[in-house]
Amino acid sequence: MKIVIVGAGIGGLSVYHALKKHLSEASPPVTVQVCESHASPSSTTSTIGGGLGLAPNGLYSLSLLSPSFTEYIEARAFSGAIVTMRNSTGGLLGRFWNGTKARYGFAQAMLPRDVLHEALLQDLPEDAVKWGAKVTEVRERENGVEVVFEDGTVESADLVIGADGVRSIVRRALFGDNYPATYxxxxxxxxxxxxxxxxxxxxxxxxxxxxxxxxxxxxxxxxxxxxxxxxxxxxxxxxxxxxxxxxxxxxxxxxxxxxxxxxxxxxxxxxxxxxxxxxxxxxxxxxxxxxxxxxxxxxxxxxxRYVTPTLPSWCSPSGRVMLLGDAAHAMPPDSGQGASCAIEDAVTIGLFLQHYHLSERFDVTESLRRTAKAYEELRIGRVGKIIEMAKRRGQQKKVQTWWQEKVRDWIMWILCKLPESINDERFAYKVDKEVVSYIISQSAQP
Ligand SMILES: Cc1cc2nc3c(=O)[nH]c(=O)nc-3n(C[C@H](O)[C@H](O)[C@H](O)COP(=O)(O)OP(=O)(O)OC[C@H]3O[C@@H](n4cnc5c(N)ncnc54)[C@H](O)[C@@H]3O)c2cc1C
Missing domain, CATH: 3.30.9 (D-Amino Acid Oxidase; Chain A, domain 2)
Structure with missing residues (x-):
């Protein structure tokens, strides 16, 4: 099986590691190639500026790819498990729990975005990523997918994973121009x-x-x-x-x-x-x-801030084209979950493909179809809930009248009084265990 990943951002590098880890024993071997439009690791969108909060569920997912990734991050990031909330007069609204190590195994990590990228670039073989390779079109054919590059070359693959961010080219292979990124x-x-x-x-x-x-x-x-x-x-x-x-x-x-x-x-x-x-x-x-x-x-x-409109699906019916991360679901950053969800998506694809292709021994066509179905069934619901939460949070940043501000302050004050467990749905999510539960639930069906 040949897999092409478009985009070497957080999601693209994560799914590369997930596939290498979970399909290493495939015979004939699976080849995985990442294509990135930027010229080098030091110039990608992931490395240009910006700070990031990486949530405990994202760190947990990353640790499944390699403990060395989370060790790299924990050695460099700040553990920001408690957030102080104030209004613009400096009044204290409270302090809320944002993910402690004691409860989730990993604390919320505050870090420059390039630290996460550096962690994912560790141990990467030199030829794993084709830098400066901009994809201009992806075309699904009957028994494969063609990836067209800016220089006119065309590469064929059994599976193309679009990890190419909010303005995804790969998304166009599924929906044309019907779902553009929106401000x-x-x-x-x-x-x-x-x-x-x-x-x-x-x-x-x-x-x-x-x-x-x-x-x-x-x-x-x-x-x-x-x-x-x-x-x-x-x-x-x-x-x-x-x-x-x-x-x-x-x-x-x-x-x-x-x-x-x-x-x-x-x-x-x-x-x-x-x-x-x-x-x-x-x-x-x-x-x-x-x-x-x-x-x-x-x-x-x-x-x-650009987001991806809600898509009817993240994969083509054959499963030969899949989207992950921002290509599938760029969300308002108020969630603090965009990167974590991209990593969870990556781990999910790797584990399902391992299950259907190596454990169940389905051929490439059937493995991809089943993986795509399982991936969507497990992920779309979870990510949808996170997006709704992000939209609610975003409302607090709108222009407010005097009384709206008072109501907002009061809501924040209440939120800060809630126990840490209110974050469990997001932070305690263990993606590998969810995949296993899904597989068990499917095998129990007649
Ligand atoms: C202001 C802001 C703050 C944020 N804060 C947080 C936060 O605190 N916590 C959090 O978890 N998330 C946060 N996010 C969201 C997070 O950054 C994204 O969800 C995450 O980067 C998604 O990763 P990705 O790999 O899907 O996409 P990207 O990181 O966008 O990577 C896509 C990659 O694909 C490449 N590419 C694009 N098109 C092509 C092409 N045609 N050919 C080849 N390569 C291509 C790009 O160059 C890029 O390297 C924030 C986002 C913003 C905008």
């Missing part, structure tokens, strides 16, 4: 600041409130430690706001700075000092750091 009405701006550049009061506060999310009348501002070092070296920060039309991603940093200050400079924090206010300082340091790194392609991230 969800919010934009995120973010980056990193060196902790040493921050005022002492703010630096000292990081031992009490290492992850803070503040909600105001016109958006949201969050900041968090981005490494496990002592003292911390970098903070990640991000501002999210409602904007009717997606902003121009080439807006100069000076303009962004003015806009951010207009939105957040009046916000207060208990860690403000007469010399330096927290939000003003973070915006100034963040924009300075962005300007300093702009030539390296790592300036500020300005990200109009």
């Amino acid at each position: 969800d009405g919010f934009t995120g701006i973010g980056g990193f600041v060196p902790v040493a550049a921050l005022p002492q009061t703010l630096q000292a506060s990081l031992s009490v409130d290492p992850v803070t999310m503040s909600f105001g009348p016109r958006g949201f501002f969050g900041y968090a430690r981005a490494d496990g070092e002592a003292p911390p070296r970098r903070l990640m920060w991000w501002s999210t706001y409602e904007a009717a039309a997606p902003p121009d991603r080439t807006t100069p940093i000076a303009t962004i700075r003015t806009q951010l200050l207009a939105r957040h400079a009046a916000w207060r924090s208990p860690y403000d000092s007469p010399q330096a206010r927290v939000f003003e300082t973070l915006i100034a340091s963040g924009c300075d750091a962005g300007e300093a790194n702009v030539d390296a392609g790592q300036g500020l991230l300005v990200l109009p």
Whole structure:
């Protein structure tokens, strides 16, 4: 069997590892090739800037691929198991549980996106990824799939996995142009600041409130430690706001700075000092750091948020074309689950293919058909629930009237009083056990 994966982001690299791990004993052997449009690992969308929260369920799934991946991350990330919630006057709304190691085996990891990517690039054979190989079309034929590249070359495969993100080309093989990525009405701006550049009061506060999310009348501002070092070296920060039309991603940093200050400079924090206010300082340091790194392609991230509309299916009926990660279900980032769900998808495909092709010994055609069916039945429901939660969370970042703000503060206050178990559905999910339960339930059917 020959498998081509389009995209070497979080989902593409994860499914590469899952397939290599679970199909290594296939005879004849299974070949797996990843094709990535970016020229090298250091230039992919996964490595350009940005901080990420990787949830316990994502880390668990990653550990199934290789414990060395989670060890790499845990050695570098900050464990942000508790989040401090404030309003824009600096009032404490509460602290909520965001995934502790004690309960889930892994704590929520706050990390630069490139650390996750580096972990997945570990132990990767040199020829596993064709860098600079942009796919322009995927065509399913009767007994296989053709992958067309920008340079005109065509490669054939038994299975093509579209891990090519929210603007997926592979998705077009299933639905044409019927399900384009859509702007969800919010934009995120973010980056990193060196902790040493921050005022002492703010630096000292990081031992009490290492992850803070503040909600105001016109958006949201969050900041968090981005490494496990002592003292911390970098903070990640991000501002999210409602904007009717997606902003121009080439807006100069000076303009962004003015806009951010207009939105957040009046916000207060208990860690403000007469010399330096927290939000003003973070915006100034963040924009300075962005300007300093702009030539390296790592300036500020300005990200109009695009999502994938709900798809009727994630696979072609034959199972020869499958989508995973953002190609199938790019969700509002408010879920904090996009990367984790992409990794869960990858593990699921690897385990089902192993089951049907190696354990049940179905031929390639039947293995792919069964894998696709099982993958969709197990994953679409779970991801759908997470997307609904993300949409509800996103509402808190909309422009609010005075009384809407009061209601929001009250809801947050209640949420912070709830026990950690409210996160179990998301964080305690064990993808391998779900696959086994599914297989048992299917074999019990007449
Ligand atoms: C602002 C923001 C904040 C986020 N925060 C979080 C968070 O805190 N926690 C979390 O879990 N998730 C978060 N997410 C979501 C998360 O980043 C995504 O869900 C995750 O990156 C999906 O991985 P993927 O591999 O499916 O897609 P991607 O990471 O987009 O990777 C797709 C890859 O495919 C390649 N590609 C695309 N087209 C082609 C082509 N035609 N040919 C060849 N290669 C191609 C791309 O270059 C890229 O490398 C956030 C997203 C955004 C926008």
